Amino acid sequence: MTPPDHLTVQGPEDILGFIPHSLGYWPADSLVAMTLQGKRLGATLRLDLPGPEVLADPKKFAGTVRDYLRADAHADASLLVFFTNEGWMDGCLGSVQTYTGLLASLQAVLGTAGMPVREAWYVGDSYWRDAYCTDQSCCPLPGRPTSDILDSRLNAEMVFRGSSVGPAPEEQRPAPAAMSSEDMTGLRAAEAAWMVPLDLRRGSRAQFDALLDSWEPLFRSGQCPADPLVQGFLRASLRVPSWRDAVLVMAAAGRTAACAGAEQFGIFDAASRLAPVRPRADGLPEAAGLQDAGSGSGPVVPNPVPLPDSTVPGYGEVLLGLEPPVPDWTSMNNLDHVLEQLAAGGGQSAAAALAGRGWISWCRGRGSYAAAHLGQALDEEPGYRLAELLLELVRRGTLCGWAARKEAAWQKFGPDAA
Structure with a gap:
C-alpha cells in the first residue's frame, strides 16, 4: 500500500501516521517493513514480532522479510518499524535491547538484497523513538509522544479523505444483523x-x-x-x-x-x-x-x-x-x-x-x-x-499473485495511490 502521489511525507511522523491507515488498524507486537522507490513510499508489510527462539538466530526471519519485499521490483531501500510496548516505562528501553539483533540482521540481509535500511523506529502506545539515535538532546528517554504521530499532517489528510483506523482484525466480529x-x-x-x-x-x-x-x-x-x-x-x-x-x-x-x-x-x-x-x-x-x-x-x-x-x-x-x-x-x-x-x-x-x-x-x-x-x-x-x-x-505466508505485483495490487486509497 502506498500513499497518494500528491501527499508529501515531510518527516517520520508522517510515515508512522500512514502505516495504520495502510493496514486499517494500529499494529501491536508487529514488525512493519516498507519499501522505498527513490523518495517515494512503496509496499507495506506487517509481520508478528518473533519470539525468543527466533531472536536468538534471526537470519531466517530476516530472509522471510527480504523475500516478501522483493515483490516490489522497483524497491531500492527500506524502512523498519517495531511496534512494541516492551520496555518503554522502565526507563531502560527494553525494546531496544530485545530487538537489536533482529535489526542488525535485517540491515545485513536487506542491504545485500539492494534494499538497505534507511530508517528504523520503535513505536509503543505512548512513545516512539528513532532506533538509531542515542543523542538525548534530540531523542530524549523514553521517547517522543505518539500524539506527534496522531497529529501529523499526513494522518490528518488521510482522515479528511475518509480513511479510518479500526480495531485489529482479530478483535473484529461480524456486525449483528440489522433485523428483528x-x-x-x-x-x-x-x-x-x-x-x-x-x-x-x-x-x-x-x-x-x-x-x-x-x-x-x-x-x-x-x-x-x-x-x-x-x-x-x-x-x-x-x-x-x-x-x-x-x-x-x-x-x-x-x-x-x-x-x-x-x-x-x-x-x-x-x-x-x-x-x-x-x-x-x-x-x-x-x-x-x-x-x-x-x-x-x-x-x-x-x-x-x-x-x-x-x-x-x-x-x-x-x-x-x-x-x-x-x-x-x-x-x-x-x-x-x-x-x-x-x-x-x-x-x-x-x-x-x-x-x-x-x-x-x-x-x-x-x-x-x-x-x-x-x-x-x-x-x-x-x-x-x-x-x-x-x-x-x-x-x-503465501502471497496472492496479484498482491505480489504492483501493477495488479489492490489500492485502498484509489487509483492515485499507485
Whole structure:
C-alpha cells in the first residue's frame, strides 16, 4: 500500500501516521517493513514480532522479510518499524535491547538484497523513538509522544479523505444483523425453502446461468437487496461449493471465466432439464415470490459455453491470483460488501460468505484480515474446507499473485495511490 502521489511525507511522523491507515488498524507486537522507490513510499508489510527462539538466530526471519519485499521490483531501500510496548516505562528501553539483533540482521540481509535500511523506529502506545539515535538532546528517554504521530499532517489528510483506523482484525466480529428476530426467522425460512429446489438443480446449466444473473448486478451496486427472500436465495446458492467458487471467479475475472471453468470441472448434467428458479425481479432482484425462469413443458436448452482456451483463466489460476493480469477490483470490493451483509445470518451460508471475504482479503494482501475472516468461517462451520485451505496459505505466508505485483495490487486509497 502506498500513499497518494500528491501527499508529501515531510518527516517520520508522517510515515508512522500512514502505516495504520495502510493496514486499517494500529499494529501491536508487529514488525512493519516498507519499501522505498527513490523518495517515494512503496509496499507495506506487517509481520508478528518473533519470539525468543527466533531472536536468538534471526537470519531466517530476516530472509522471510527480504523475500516478501522483493515483490516490489522497483524497491531500492527500506524502512523498519517495531511496534512494541516492551520496555518503554522502565526507563531502560527494553525494546531496544530485545530487538537489536533482529535489526542488525535485517540491515545485513536487506542491504545485500539492494534494499538497505534507511530508517528504523520503535513505536509503543505512548512513545516512539528513532532506533538509531542515542543523542538525548534530540531523542530524549523514553521517547517522543505518539500524539506527534496522531497529529501529523499526513494522518490528518488521510482522515479528511475518509480513511479510518479500526480495531485489529482479530478483535473484529461480524456486525449483528440489522433485523428483528422475526425477520431473521423469515430469512432462515426463505433460505431453507430455496435449498430444496436449488439442490435438485445443481447440475443444471440453465440454473447456473440464472444464478450468475442474480449475482452479477451486485458486483456493480455492492448492496445486497433487503428482501429476505432474495437474501435467502443468495445465501442458499453459496452452500453449493461450485456455485460459490463461480461467484468469486466471476467477480475477479468475469463471467466467461466462471462459465468456462464450471464446464471444465464437469458440474453440468445434460439430463438436468428442470426449469431454473430464482426470485422474480425487475432490474435489480427484488423478490416477489418464487418462479420458474423457464416456461412451457419443453426442455431447457443451456446457453453455449465458450470452449476453454489459453486466454480464459481457470479457476485455480484465478483463486491463486495468477490470472487475469489485473482483477476487477471494483467488483471484488462490491462483492466483499455483499458477503459481509450475507454473513450476518450465521450458519453454513455465513461460513461460505466469510470464506469468500477471507479470500478477497488475501487477494488484497491483507493477511491479518484474511485470517480473521477465515477463522470466523470455521467458527460458524468447523471443518469448512475452503476456509481451511485458504487459512493454510495465509499461515504459510503465501502471497496472492496479484498482491505480489504492483501493477495488479489492490489500492485502498484509489487509483492515485499507485
